[in-house]
Amino acid sequence: MTKILVPVKRVAALEDDFRIREDGRDVDPDDLNHDLNEWDTFSLEQAVLIKEAASSEVQVVAATVGPEECDEVLRACLAKGADRALRVWDEAIAGSDPIAIARILAGVARREEPALVLAGAQSSDHGQATTGIALSAALDWPHVAVVTGLKYGAGDARATVTRELEGGVMQDVDVACPAVLTIQLGINKPRYASLRAIKQAAGKPIEVLGLGELGLAGDQVGEAGSASRVRRMAIPERGRAQMIEGTAQQKAARLAQIIREFRAA
Amino acid sequence: MTMSGILILAEHRDGELRPVTFEAIAAAQEVRAEIGDRVTVAVVGSQAEAFVPALSIAGVDQILTIASKQQEFDADTAEAALAAAMSDCQPALILLGHSVDSMGYAAAFATRHGTGFATDVFRLAFDGGQLVATRGGYGQKVNVELDFPGKRTVVLCLRTGTFKPDPKPGKPPVRSLAPALPESRARFGAFIAPEASGDVDVSAVDFVLSIGRGVGEEDNIEQFRELATKVGATLGCSRPIADSGWLPKSRQVGQSGKTAVNCKLYIAMGISGAIQHLAGMKHVDTVVAVNTDSNASIFSVAKYGIIGDMFEIADELRKQFE
Numbered sequence: 001m002t003k004i005l006v007p008v009k010r011v012a013a014l015e016d017d018f019r020i021r022e023d024g025r026d027v028d029p030d031d032l033n034h035d036l037n038e039w040d041t042f043s044l045e046q047a048v049l050i051k052e053a054a055s056s057e058v059q060v061v062a063a064t065v066g067p068e069e070c071d072e073v074l075r076a077c078l079a080k081g082a083d084r085a086l087r088v089w090d091e092a093i094a095g096s097d098p099i100a101i102a103r104i105l106a107g108v109a110r111r112e113e114p115a116l117v118l119a120g121a122q123s124s125d126h127g128q129a130t131t132g133i134a135l136s137a138a139l140d141w142p143h144v145a146v147v148t149g150l151k152y153g154a155g156d157a158r159a160t161v162t163r164e165l166e167g168g169v170m171q172d173v174d175v176a177c178p179a180v181l182t183i184q185l186g187i188n189k190p191r192y193a194s195l196r197a198i199k200q201a202a203g204k205p206i207e208v209l210g211l212g213e214l215g216l217a218g219d220q221v222g223e224a225g226s227a228s229r230v231r232r233m234a235i236p237e238r239g240r241a242q243m244i245e246g247t248a249q250q251k252a253a254r255l256a257q258i259i260r261e262f263r264a265a
Numbered sequence: 266m267t268m269s270g271i272l273i274l275a276e277h278r279d280g281e282l283r284p285v286t287f288e289a290i291a292a293a294q295e296v297r298a299e300i301g302d303r304v305t306v307a308v309v310g311s312q313a314e315a316f317v318p319a320l321s322i323a324g325v326d327q328i329l330t331i332a333s334k335q336q337e338f339d340a341d342t343a344e345a346a347l348a349a350a351m352s353d354c355q356p357a358l359i360l361l362g363h364s365v366d367s368m369g370y371a372a373a374f375a376t377r378h379g380t381g382f383a384t385d386v387f388r389l390a391f392d393g394g395q396l397v398a399t400r401g402g403y404g405q406k407v408n409v410e411l412d413f414p415g416k417r418t419v420v421l422c423l424r425t426g427t428f429k430p431d432p433k434p435g436k437p438p439v440r441s442l443a444p445a446l447p448e449s450r451a452r453f454g455a456f457i458a459p460e461a462s463g464d465v466d467v468s469a470v471d472f473v474l475s476i477g478r479g480v481g482e483e484d485n486i487e488q489f490r491e492l493a494t495k496v497g498a499t500l501g502c503s504r505p506i507a508d509s510g511w512l513p514k515s516r517q518v519g520q521s522g523k524t525a526v527n528c529k530l531y532i533a534m535g536i537s538g539a540i541q542h543l544a545g546m547k548h549v550d551t552v553v554a555v556n557t558d559s560n561a562s563i564f565s566v567a568k569y570g571i572i573g574d575m576f577e578i579a580d581e582l583r584k585q586f587e
Contacts, residue, residue, distance in 0.1 A: 014403045014560065027403065099376055121368070126402050126409075127540065128384050129363075130372040137373035142450035143340065145369040164521050165278070165365050168459035168514060175451040182368070184521075186508030227375055227382035228411040231397060236408045241554065241570035251571045252581030255532070255553060258569065259496050262472065262530045262551065 001057040002154040004047040005114035006082065007105045007135070008040040008064050010073040011125040025230050036073040039120025041080070041190040043183035046150060047118050048081035048191075054154035059083045063108045065093060065101050071206050078201035079193035085204070086112075090211045092218035097226035102134035104221060107214025109139055114178065115155065121146050121182040129182070136180035143180040144173050148187050152177070268417045269301025272356035274347050275308040275316060276366055278338065279456060282319055285362030285423065287430035292360055292389055292423055294324050299391040300357050305329060307350040307442075309343060310336040314439075323435040329353065331442045340370040341449040347374055349444035356418060358396065363422040375420050381413030384422040385540065400424075405540060405562035425520075426544055462515040467501040468523040472530045475501035475518055475546070479535015479556070479575045483511045489534070492579050495586045498532065501525070503542045519545040534575040538563030 011034065018031035044062065051058035062077035063086040064070045074085035088104050096104070109117060117139075119132030129145070136143030148170070149162030161173050164184055175181075193201070211218065223229055244254045271293045276283040286306070293304045305327040308316045313330040320328050331346045333339075343366070351359065361367045363385045375382035381396075388399035395412050398421050402409040413419045467473055474493040480486060486506075493500040500516060507517035518525050520541040525531060531549040536542060538554070538561055546552065547566040554567035555578050564570045571578060 012403065014406050016558065016560065020407075027407065097382075099372070099382060102372075102376065125404065129368045130382070130384055133369065133372040134376040137376035143369070143373065144451060145340075146365050163365065163369070165456070166520055168517075168521055168523070170457040170459075172454040172457070173451050174454070185504060189509075227380065227416070228398075228413055230409055231412045232410040233402060233407045234410070235406075236565065241564045241567040243570045243572065248573055248577045249581045251573055252578050252585055255569075255571065255578070255582055256585035258551065258553060259530070263497055
């Protein structure tokens with residue numbers, strides 16, 4: 001059996017009105033909405049496509065690091081085609097940066113021994129583009145970032161991937177497996193979960209692991225195990241945008257004037 | 266040994282240094298006084314010395330050329346070469362670009378060497394003797410200030426197009442390093458230029474009306490194409506629209522698409538303003554953003570902002586041109 005590990009993140013988006021938390025180091029949790037990271041819908045879909053194309057058994061394992069609330073994104077992964085879902089949590093993990101999270105995911109990978117790890121190229125909330133490649137170093141595995149094409153059959157010794165460079169330039173990379181690839185938007189068209197699949201996912205087990213089961217100590221995670229620490233969050237100045245007010249008609253009339261002035265110049 | 270000074274690993278592709286290398290040199294000048302006053306630029310390749318003339322600018326105190334088997338980027342080679350340069354000059358700060366190449370090895374380097382690490386940094390400062398790096402959070406809606414307690418060396422990947430280079434000639438000494446570099450576990454092939462689609466090229470035009478995710482579905486594209494024609498603009502788009510195949514890649518504005526280099530008026534409708542999109546249009550003189558979300562980061566680069574529904578504004582705008 002070939003396993004593909006798909007690390008996923010429950011990302012946070014701000015409500016229209018939000019406040020900075022009292023200690024100044026994050027947004028008030030009441031002002032956040034959560035969802036499965038958009039990039040992870042592509043990495044998960046890619047894993048499911050490999051499974052569907054394989055003639056031998058492939059198991060897609062979705063894994064996340066976080067408290068119980070994260071079960072909802074794992075259930076979304078199960079509904080979209082993951083075979084198993086794993087969640088790692090311990091209070092000591094709070095405050096972890098992506099490098100510490102990657103260390104935890106490496107523990108999961110050592111346990112699961114996947115042939116391939118498909119991570120999102122970045123997360124939609126903080127966009128650090130760090131976890132997947134940090135994970136590859138924690139495992140000492142080959143890696144390719146920002147992948148928009150993948151030729152790999154379950155059990156293959158190597159994968160041919162296309163990475164996407166600036167300006168739409170592409171480059172093929174031939175990489176030895178097991179490897180960690182970070183998946184870019186657009187590599188496939190992620191499927192929607194059917195109602196039936198969502199119902200079935202609700203009843204599937206989620207395996208929960210602690211640090212001890214992964215052979216990690218408390219000081220390897222959290223702030224102590226991180227490469228950076230959030231000192232302060234602040235609402236940025238809104239730049240120079242001059243807001244056009246009024247009814248939709250008045251706003252459009254001002255916009256029309258801007259266009260006419262430009263065309264007359 | 267106390268770490269001091271700044272190390273920059275130059276980024277190059279297809280025989281050209283990437284602009285972010287000069288941006289990193291500019292960023293280094295902002296903090297060099299606090300961090301130990303020496304800026305080293307290392308460059309890796311089979312013909313690394315070819316970049317010495319271009320890197321010989323004021324503000325660079327030393328150039329290190331590192332010989333590798335191949336000229337172009339390779340993640341394992343870049344990581345090992347950066348390790349050799351770090352061990353040579355013991356820097357307190359390493360500056361890279363937040364580019365696709367750096368995304369391919371910088372986090373691996375930081376993990377392996379236990380350095381401080383942050384990406385997409387757009388501001389560097391010192392506070393009470395501590396390095397503070399600022400980046401965006403929650404879809405660029407807040408600024409996140411990071412520090413790096415206990416780290417002897419900090420690696421920062423800088424947001425591209427942020428620090429302004431002002432290169433003046435200089436004559437820094439050049440040294441060569443010949444570290445034993447590992448056999449790469451990946452083979453990086455030739456560069457493939459984007460296909461010419463025969464459709465318009467948004468980098469060539471001066472007026473772009475661009476649509477993003479707010480457009481909702483493919484059937485809604487046509488009315489914006491008609492609106493663009495009506496007002497004399499070329500229809501552009503953000504990544505999700507091109508990824509969905511609703512418009513060709515040649516109309517996509519942003520880091521992985523086109524930069525709207527000739528654009529003077531850019532109307533962004535239903536585009537929230539991911540940094541990758543902003544990279545392709547934030548330089549435009551007049552940006553007008555239309556978005557329902559008053560916190561959308563597109564408003565931070567716009568000259569004029571309209572909070573409202575893109576369909577409603579489009580309908581009214583159409584009437585203005587009838």
